[in-house]
Amino acid sequence: MTMVLFRRVPVSSPIHNLWAGTKMISAFLISFLLMFLPTWPVLGVMIVFLVLIGVLARLPLGTLPRLPWWFWALLLLGGAINVPVGTQAVVRYAQTVVFALIMVAASFVVAWTTPMSDIAPALAKLAAPLRKLRVPVDEWAVVVALTLRGLPLLMDEIRVLRAARKLRPKDNPLYLATENPLIDILTAAMAVSTRRAGELGEAITARGGTGELAAYPSSPGRSDAIALVIVVAVCAGAFALGMSLL
Incomplete structure (x- = not known):
């Protein structure tokens, strides 16, 4: 597809x-x-x-x-x-x-x-009136921005995992032990996503926060x-x- x-x-x-x-x-x-x-x-x-x-x-x-x-x-x-x-x-x-x-x-x-980089700033501007109700609009916008940025990476990672699984020898006992390719790929994708999320959180913390959503909103x-x-x-x-x- x-x-x-x-x-x-x-x-x-x-x-x-x-x-x-x-x-x-x-x-x-x-x-x-x-x-x-x-x-x-x-x-x-x-x-x-x-x-x-x-x-x-x-x-x-x-x-x-x-x-x-x-x-x-x-x-x-x-x-x-x-x-x-x-x-x-x-x-x-x-x-x-x-x-x-x-x-x-x-x-x-x-x-x-x-551009996916424009979605989060636009969402923050549309939800700006909710700030008066102490709604964490900026935090929600950051989550949306990080999610949109991470989805293409996750899809590319799944493609790599699928290709790597096809290259495994079929007579390998490890291959025979995992008969469901969907479960294998999803499990590996979740492990990779968790690791990358932790690394991203540490990088954001080291830089002092998320900063501005867009340089030129x-x-x-x-x-x-x-x-x-x-x-x-x-x-x-x-x-x-x-x-x-x-």
């Missing part, structure tokens, strides 16, 4: 130039709408809207994930399980699957058009206001369409 995750696609587009917080707010508005009105008209409008966003962002077709056959087989199996319950259950199941795929696609669009501009107005208008139109067809 080949896919681009947690990496910005290096192209220039109006979507890439938007502030990270604008994209996060847009994804939240879409999820909020679909959570309360996941009807087929609303789902269709959101699919078309995300396709247009992808075209405007100039995302190449090679960016799309190539999901394995067993993923689609599991989806069909879930639908088959709901068939004896009734047609309404199958429809609800299909709506839930489409809703989940739309949210995953929206998250991928944010990841493909935004970005802020929303006029284009971000226009983008939010468009997103709100699309969500409002989809809501009106969905309510009129109920």
